[in-house]
Amino acid sequence: SAERTLSIIKPNAVKKRLIGKIEERLVQAKLDIIAMKMVHLTKEQAEGFYAEHQGKPFFDGLVRFMTSGPVVVQVLTGENAICRYREVMGATDLAKALAGTLRYDFADSITENAVHGSDSPQSAEREIAYFFADDEIFD
Numbered sequence: 018s019a020e021r022t023l024s025i026i027k028p029n030a031v032k033k034r035l036i037g038k039i040e041e042r043l044v045q046a047k048l049d050i051i052a053m054k055m056v057h058l059t060k061e062q063a064e065g066f067y068a069e070h071q072g073k074p075f076f077d078g079l080v081r082f083m084t085s086g087p088v089v090v091q092v093l094t095g096e097n098a099i100c101r102y103r104e105v106m107g108a109t110d111l112a113k114a115l116a117g118t119l120r121y122d123f124a125d126s127i128t129e130n131a132v133h134g135s136d137s138p139q140s141a142e143r144e145i146a147y148f149f150a151d152d153e154i155f156d
């Protein structure tokens with residue numbers, strides 16, 4: 018069924034001028050953009066977004082990275098959008114990402130992995146509401 022998922026184009030990908038290339042992959046995968054904004058996250062915003070990872074060894078580095086420059090936050094929609102976007106992204110760890118995925122092509126490290134996508138319907142709902150009001154989403 019049609020789902021929504023939250024995508025973030027992370028600071029390393031924005032810096033390397035990869036926004037257009039990433040958007041092209043979304044079009045190819047028939048993932049439609051129904052909301053988008055560019056934002057430079059504050060420390061508090063990044064910590065809140067990644068609250069489930071608080072206390073993990075990579076948390077401080079993750080927050081430092083995610084606040085190092087602007088990101089592009091988007092809501093994507095399509096059939097099985099959550100799972101399909103995760104396929105388009107590839108594994109979190111670029112060493113495990115399949116050829117042709119966004120992370121295989123654009124990640125710099127496991128932390129600087131170019132993109133984020135929601136991992137379940139519950140997290141998609143929370144993550145979309147974290148960044149977008151209902152009237153900023155165009156179905």
Ligand code: CMP
Nearest residue numbers: 070075079109127128129130132133134
């Ligand atoms: P993301 O999908 O945004 O979710 C959590 C992020 O933490 C992940 O992508 C990476 O950017 C970062 N991260 C860094 N190290 C790890 C790790 N060992 N396992 C999972 N995520 C990590």
